[in-house]
Amino acid sequence: MFLVYLVLLCAVVHAQGLDISHYEIDVPGQFMQDNLFERSVERSLPTQDLYGLQSVTSSIGFNESQTYAFAFDTKIATSNITLKITIDSRPPSWRSSDEGLVLYYDFDDDLTDIEDTKKIEFRNFEAVLTLNNTQVNMHSFMFARLMSGGCGQCRNNEEWTYTMEISSGSIYFNYTGETLISVVDVDDESVLLSGADLWSNPNTEFVLSLYSDANYTSEVLTQVINNSTVTGDRNLIQITGLQRNSTYFATFTEHLFGSDVTLVHQRFNFTLRDSQACKIIHNLEFCKDVAYAVPASAALVEGAQTVDQLAALYDNYSSSLYVNFDYALQQIPCDTELDARYSPIVTCDDCRHSYRQWLCAVTIPRCSTLDAPLYKLYNQSEGRTDFIAQTIQPPLSYYEVLPCLNICQAIVRDCPPDFGFKCPSTSSLIKKSYGDDKYLDDGDTYLACNSFTFQHTSAGSRTHHIPWILLILCLAVLL
Numbered sequence: 001m002f003l004v005y006l007v008l009l010c011a012v013v014h015a016q017g018l019d020i021s022h023y024e025i026d027v028p029g030q031f032m033q034d035n036l037f038e039r040s041v042e043r044s045l046p047t048q049d050l051y052g053l054q055s056v057t058s059s060i061g062f063n064e065s066q067t068y069a070f071a072f073d074t075k076i077a078t079s080n081i082t083l084k085i086t087i088d089s090r091p092p093s094w095r096s097s098d099e100g101l102v103l104y105y106d107f108d109d110d111l112t113d114i115e116d117t118k119k120i121e122f123r124n125f126e127a128v129l130t131l132n133n134t135q136v137n138m139h140s141f142m143f144a145r146l147m148s149g150g151c152g153q154c155r156n157n158e159e160w161t162y163t164m165e166i167s168s169g170s171i172y173f174n175y176t177g178e179t180l181i182s183v184v185d186v187d188d189e190s191v192l193l194s195g196a197d198l199w200s201n202p203n204t205e206f207v208l209s210l211y212s213d214a215n216y217t218s219e220v221l222t223q224v225i226n227n228s229t230v231t232g233d234r235n236l237i238q239i240t241g242l243q244r245n246s247t248y249f250a251t252f253t254e255h256l257f258g259s260d261v262t263l264v265h266q267r268f269n270f271t272l273r274d275s276q277a278c279k280i281i282h283n284l285e286f287c288k289d290v291a292y293a294v295p296a297s298a299a300l301v302e303g304a305q306t307v308d309q310l311a312a313l314y315d316n317y318s319s320s321l322y323v324n325f326d327y328a329l330q331q332i333p334c335d336t337e338l339d340a341r342y343s344p345i346v347t348c349d350d351c352r353h354s355y356r357q358w359l360c361a362v363t364i365p366r367c368s369t370l371d372a373p374l375y376k377l378y379n380q381s382e383g384r385t386d387f388i389a390q391t392i393q394p395p396l397s398y399y400e401v402l403p404c405l406n407i408c409q410a411i412v413r414d415c416p417p418d419f420g421f422k423c424p425s426t427s428s429l430i431k432k433s434y435g436d437d438k439y440l441d442d443g444d445t446y447l448a449c450n451s452f453t454f455q456h457t458s459a460g461s462r463t464h465h466i467p468w469i470l471l472i473l474c475l476a477v478l479l
């Protein structure tokens with residue numbers, strides 16, 4: 001009985017076109033910078049709950065820098081403001097006569113320009129910064145960066161501790177330099193953005209503005225970003241109606257409710273594609289984590305289908321294949337087998353989840369127009385599955401960003417051995433069906449593989465628990 005379902009499952013796997021003969025390594029070609037901005041853009045993210053505080057005590061190690069933002073509430077702060085930093089202790093091994101810390105500050109609310117700052121030295125364990133009336137009234141924010149010196153003979157875990165107080169106004173957040181919003185993908189008329197943990201301060205709202213020029217003078221769009229204008233737990237934002245092949249310059253600002261304070265978190269740019277080959281879909285019912293451009297259908301390009309219909313078509317295809325797998329899984333004492341083999345925390349639900357992710361990744365390929373060495377070219381009316389070739393019928397040639405290897409490794413790890421799930425072994429075999437960051441050359445900035453997550457970099461290589469096994473799915477079971 002069990003074998004019957006396995007055979008069924010394997011038939012499904014083959015139907016998905018995982019025959020390795022379909023995968024040839026791309027001839028490395030010329031590539032331009034892609035429009036995928038899953039790269040580090042300077043960002044700020046309030047990780048600590050410092051909003052509204054007037055005093056914090058913290059510590060700083062060697063050769064480090066910490067940056068804080070201060071909000072001046074102009075309704076309260078009508079006179080001088082004093083920021084005082086007191087060193088409570090120095091590293092025990094510190095022998096120098098100077099304090100070892102320096103304070104820098106600036107008013108520019110564009111955090112990306114914070115390097116251009118003014119300097120204050122510590123004297124007698126204190127740095128005091130006094131801002132006069134005029135300065136306070138002219139600015140809503142100040143940024144202060146504390147930097148520590150090096151100490152060749154000191155031990156690594158030694159640090160300075162300090163207390164920072166502001167006489168009026170408040171310490172708004174600890175600027176960490178991480179990206180608050182990032183570009184997930186673009187197509188020929190829209191951009192998909194993801195804002196990670198946007199609402200750590202409930203008393204703010206965000207505004208996304210797009211400009212058509214690098215000087216940020218011609219604004220073409222302004223959109224309020226609040227928790228009802230984003231979708232999913234990754235806070236996805238799709239901006240549509242943009243011009244094909246145009247570059248947009250964006251700012252992401254934050255407004256504090258009840259004040260006129262605006263903080264520019266980030267500036268970034270993106271360029272739309274000049275081809276209709278790939279179309280962004282997201283918010284699918286079954287493949288929930290699909291949020292990227294996929295091969296467009298002939299019907300869509302002809303205007304006979306909407307993007308939502310295209311998304312539903314892909315989603316329906318994936319979920320119809322999943323039904324067979326779930327049925328097969330029910331036929332075996334899944335949890336028992338997993339308990340015997342792995343830690344009890346791996347459950348059949350983990351297997352279902354991993355299989356689902358893998359299925360979505362291989363049935364809903366990520367599409368690009370970039371000719372990158374790790375991508376696979378498909379001509380018009382071709383695709384990795386018969387479904388894509390015959391039902392989607394891509395009207396234009398496109399490149400596939402192959403799924404990340406860790407998506408395959410996850411099913412090997414999480415599913416009962418009876419399924420015989422295996423991943424390809426050698427890098428030449430892997431490269432035919434999967435991608436991985438480690439196959440990028442030094443200096444490459446394009447997305448190596450489709451991981452479903454935004455931290456695609458090395459997310460896969462952290463799952464080292466299992467020695468990953470060889471070959472393609474199911475073959476072992478069938479033989």
Ligand SMILES: *[C@@H]1O[C@H](CO)[C@@H](O)[C@H](O)[C@H]1NC(C)=O
Pocket residue numbers: 048056057058059060066174175176
């Ligand atoms: C601010 O962030 C830095 C890391 O960037 C951390 O070391 C420091 O402790 C934080 N300060 C406070 C007061 O949370």
Ligand SMILES: *[C@@H]1O[C@H](CO)[C@@H](O)[C@H](O)[C@H]1NC(C)=O
Pocket residue numbers: 079080130132133
């Ligand atoms: C503000 O600072 C100026 C000089 O920086 C000083 O003359 C003035 O007395 C201060 N005012 C208050 C209210 O502290």
Ligand SMILES: *[C@@H]1O[C@H](CO)[C@@H](O)[C@H](O)[C@H]1NC(C)=O
Pocket residue numbers: 132133134135
């Ligand atoms: C406030 O400080 C700025 C910069 O230090 C200075 O140029 C300005 O003259 C001061 N204004 C007053 C009223 O003291």
Ligand SMILES: *[C@@H]1O[C@H](CO)[C@@H](O)[C@H](O)[C@H]1NC(C)=O
Pocket residue numbers: 062063149150151152154156
């Ligand atoms: C800090 O940097 C200086 C030179 O910039 C170096 O000599 C020193 O060893 C560094 N200290 C630590 C603890 O990393």
Ligand SMILES: *[C@@H]1O[C@H](CO)[C@@H](O)[C@H](O)[C@H]1NC(C)=O
Pocket residue numbers: 213214215
């Ligand atoms: C941007 O501003 C600079 C100087 O203000 C000017 O030289 C340049 O032409 C501007 N560029 C555009 C695209 O407007």
Ligand SMILES: *[C@@H]1O[C@H](CO)[C@@H](O)[C@H](O)[C@H]1NC(C)=O
Pocket residue numbers: 223224225226227228229
């Ligand atoms: C979210 O923003 C929209 C404008 O884009 C506004 O109409 C709506 O009221 C806001 N919702 C909340 C909960 O603030």
Ligand SMILES: *[C@@H]1O[C@H](CO)[C@@H](O)[C@H](O)[C@H]1NC(C)=O
Pocket residue numbers: 202227228
């Ligand atoms: C949106 O924010 C409001 C106010 O903070 C909160 O009550 C509501 O639960 C949030 N909704 C979602 C979907 O997060």
Ligand SMILES: *[C@@H]1O[C@H](CO)[C@@H](O)[C@H](O)[C@H]1NC(C)=O
Pocket residue numbers: 245274
């Ligand atoms: C897209 O823009 C680039 C640079 O602006 C231009 O060289 C290229 O010809 C454009 N492509 C199309 C299809 O218009």
Ligand SMILES: *[C@@H]1O[C@H](CO)[C@@H](O)[C@H](O)[C@H]1NC(C)=O
Pocket residue numbers: 041214268269270
């Ligand atoms: C767009 O942003 C990138 C950094 O993400 C930067 O290197 C590039 O110069 C920007 N392009 C323009 C035209 O400003």
Ligand SMILES: *[C@@H]1O[C@H](CO)[C@@H](O)[C@H](O)[C@H]1NC(C)=O
Pocket residue numbers: 312313316317320
């Ligand atoms: C969904 O897939 C099933 C089975 O493949 C098919 O019968 C059905 O017509 C599809 N529905 C849509 C809306 O595509």
Ligand SMILES: *[C@@H]1O[C@H](CO)[C@@H](O)[C@H](O)[C@H]1NC(C)=O
Pocket residue numbers: 377378379382
């Ligand atoms: C695409 O078509 C061209 C010419 O029609 C052909 O040379 C090439 O091999 C095809 N590529 C693929 C991946 O089928």
